[in-house]
Amino acid sequence: xxxxxxxxxxxxxxxxxxxxxxxxxxxxxxxxxxxxxxxxxxxxxxxxxxxxxxxxxxxxxxxxxxxxxxxxxxxxxxxxxxxxxxxxxxxxxxxxxxxxxxxxxxxxxxxxxxxxxxxxxxxxxxxxxxxxxxxxxxxxxxxxxxxxxxxxxxxxxxxxxxxxxxxxxxxxxxxxxxxxxxxxxxxxxxxxxxxxxxxxxxxxxxxxxxxxxxxxxxxxxxxxxxxxxxxxxxxxxxxxxxxxxxxxxxxxxxxxxxxxxxxxxxxxxxxxxxxxxxxxxxxxxxxxxxxxxxxxx
Amino acid sequence: xxxxxxxxxxxxxxxxxxxxxxxxxxxxxxxxxxxxxxxxxxxxxxxxxxxxxxxxxxxxxxxxxxxxxxxxxxxxxxxxxxxxxxxxxxxxxxxxxxxxxxxxxxxxxxxxxxxxxxxxxxxxxxxxxxxxxxxxxx
Numbered sequence: 001x002x003x004x005x006x007x008x009x010x011x012x013x014x015x016x017x018x019x020x021x022x023x024x025x026x027x028x029x030x031x032x033x034x035x036x037x038x039x040x041x042x043x044x045x046x047x048x049x050x051x052x053x054x055x056x057x058x059x060x061x062x063x064x065x066x067x068x069x070x071x072x073x074x075x076x077x078x079x080x081x082x083x084x085x086x087x088x089x090x091x092x093x094x095x096x097x098x099x100x101x102x103x104x105x106x107x108x109x110x111x112x113x114x115x116x117x118x119x120x121x122x123x124x125x126x127x128x129x130x131x132x133x134x135x136x137x138x139x140x141x142x143x144x145x146x147x148x149x150x151x152x153x154x155x156x157x158x159x160x161x162x163x164x165x166x167x168x169x170x171x172x173x174x175x176x177x178x179x180x181x182x183x184x185x186x187x188x189x190x191x192x193x194x195x196x197x198x199x200x201x202x203x204x205x206x207x208x209x210x211x212x213x214x215x216x217x218x219x220x221x222x223x224x225x226x227x228x229x230x231x232x233x234x235x236x237x238x239x240x241x242x243x244x245x246x247x248x249x250x251x252x253x254x255x256x257x258x259x260x261x262x263x264x265x266x267x268x269x270x271x272x273x274x275x276x277x278x279x280x281x282x283x284x285x286x287x288x289x290x291x292x293x294x295x296x297x
Numbered sequence: 298x299x300x301x302x303x304x305x306x307x308x309x310x311x312x313x314x315x316x317x318x319x320x321x322x323x324x325x326x327x328x329x330x331x332x333x334x335x336x337x338x339x340x341x342x343x344x345x346x347x348x349x350x351x352x353x354x355x356x357x358x359x360x361x362x363x364x365x366x367x368x369x370x371x372x373x374x375x376x377x378x379x380x381x382x383x384x385x386x387x388x389x390x391x392x393x394x395x396x397x398x399x400x401x402x403x404x405x406x407x408x409x410x411x412x413x414x415x416x417x418x419x420x421x422x423x424x425x426x427x428x429x430x431x432x433x434x435x
Binding site: 177225 | 302304305306307309310337338340341343344345346347348349402
């Protein structure tokens with residue numbers, strides 16, 4: 001496999017459930033070794049997109065490729081290259097955790113027993129417990145173990161932490177970093193869809209914000225935080241003439257001003273400075289704030 | 298050493314790690330020969346991408362600040378600048394120019410700016426002395 005082949009390539013993907021269009025003309029590329037975030041509100045089309053990658057749905061228009069392969073034509077080869085944690089985890093209720101992992105391992109060419117043992121201990125899971133009596137958090141933990149142990153080149157996570165308590169969420173993300181990313185650098189690619197953006201902030205290299213099936217913004221995470229700034233100024237008296245059309249959003253309250261800049265932050269700062277503010281400060285927007293600012297503007 | 302990462306600073310995460318190691322080395326909080334945390338536990342603790350920490354460490358290695366001993370980890374190097382004096386001056390000039398521009402905008406006059414630099418150098422010396430004091434007590 002050529003290393004320059006994208007891990008995921010989606011081109012002009014469209015999918016509708018009857019008349020309800022879920023994904024409209026979506027394109028994105030995930031390079032190998034990257035952690036890519038797909039951010040959107042509930043019902044934005046994230047899960048539909050992922051299902052097309054997994055060949056659980058067939059694209060109605062456009063195409064998807066996983067390491068250059070068409071999941072519809074090369075289902076087995078694609079499934080070998082990726083593992084998946086769905087938003088709703090279901091296991092056979094009569095099986096124990098041990099039996100479930102053995103059953104899932106039987107479909108895999110490779111299964112790292114040491115990683116499995118480490119994660120069972122880290123999560124404090126009892127291998128003898130029946131999956132029917134697992135909590136939602138524990139079910140997700142078992143699904144993550146099953147996704148990490150085959151050591152695939154691509155890990156697809158669909159809303160993995162929604163509905164989990166904060167401790168379980170933390171442990172989940174730490175396990176993704178520690179256990180999954182521990183593999184060969186540049187060979188472990190992650191695609192994660194979530195609306196709980198702040199938890200994944202440190203992990204995300206690049207992201208696409210998707211709204212009503214359309215990609216509205218795709219950016220490198222570091223670059224996004226550099227570009228999107230919140231600027232606050234306070235003046236001794238309300239400034240009269242101030243051209244702030246370059247700002248994405250402006251909030252005013254008497255002598256105080258709060259701007260959201262999408263690029264051009266330095267120019268806006270310089271303009272505000274000319275009016276001798278009593279106070280002037282700036283900070284970057286987090287990815288979650290960028291998400292909110294993008295969908296609300 | 299303990300890191301503090303902020304997503305609101307506008308500085309890329311890997312650069313924040315690089316700068317914090319450099320600052321710790323300059324102030325003596327991290328001494329030559331002392332170990333840095335390994336990549337995996339640090340990435341987990343900060344909950345940042347493992348590649349981000351790896352990138353920071355390889356940058357620090359390239360700058361000659363740390364060295365990696367195979368199988369043992371990363372350590373702060375003695376006398377760490379691998380760059381020629383001319384290059385070092387050039388790099389510093391960029392940073393000083395940036396501060397000068399900022400001083401101009403904040404209407405800090407030359408004398409006060411120079412005083413402030415003296416003051417900050419003294420503060421760093423004090424910190425370093427304090428860390429050396431700790432070392433003797435060890």
